[in-house]
Amino acid sequence: EDQVTQSPEALRLQEGESSSLNCSYTVSGLRGLFWYRQDPGKGPEFLFTLYSAGEEKEKERLKATLTKKESFLHITAPKPEDSATYLCAVINSGGGADGLTFGKGTHLIIQP
């Protein structure tokens, strides 16, 4: 069974204080790893897709990286508007459902 574990569950940072969020996954074959951002009362919003170990993608203050066992979402010099829940999800290439298997997310708070 696919498993996605995110840590920490919650993280409070000061504005400008860089940090990383972790996503560990267990799948029989990784077809893709996705990062989403979710604001309160809204649906998840797509950020990145990573397909193979060593791949990196960046968007503004966010950078996502991927290894064979985990992914990191690095946030550099965050601003209060980066406060949200960040969700990691995988799609397994080993058969079964083609939908996303999500972790429970990291609730990030950036204090001014």
Next chain:
Amino acid sequence: DAGVIQSPRHEVTEMGQEVTLRCKPISGHNSLFWYRQTMMRGLELLIYFNNNVPIDDSGMPEDRFSAKMPNASFSTLKIQPSEPRDSAVYFCASERDMNTEAFFGQGTRLTVV
């Protein structure tokens, strides 16, 4: 494009009543997914369609849940009869092709009392 549109945004119903949630995917997207989100279990896949055909409904919790996609622009998720443990936020998402980025609707918050 207006994105994925779900209705209603909020639904409060009594136990035993039938509930129907609606979804309009993004035009041109071939895959549609229904997810459920709770504090305890996070986001879980219920069922998905490809080209209007149900592909995998193994995530549907019980026979009380059913989903249809009569055409490329409309899908419903029905719960009959509803129970308090069905209370959750239900999301619909669509993808242009399988395994590409999913676009989510705003969700329907269902409360069964």
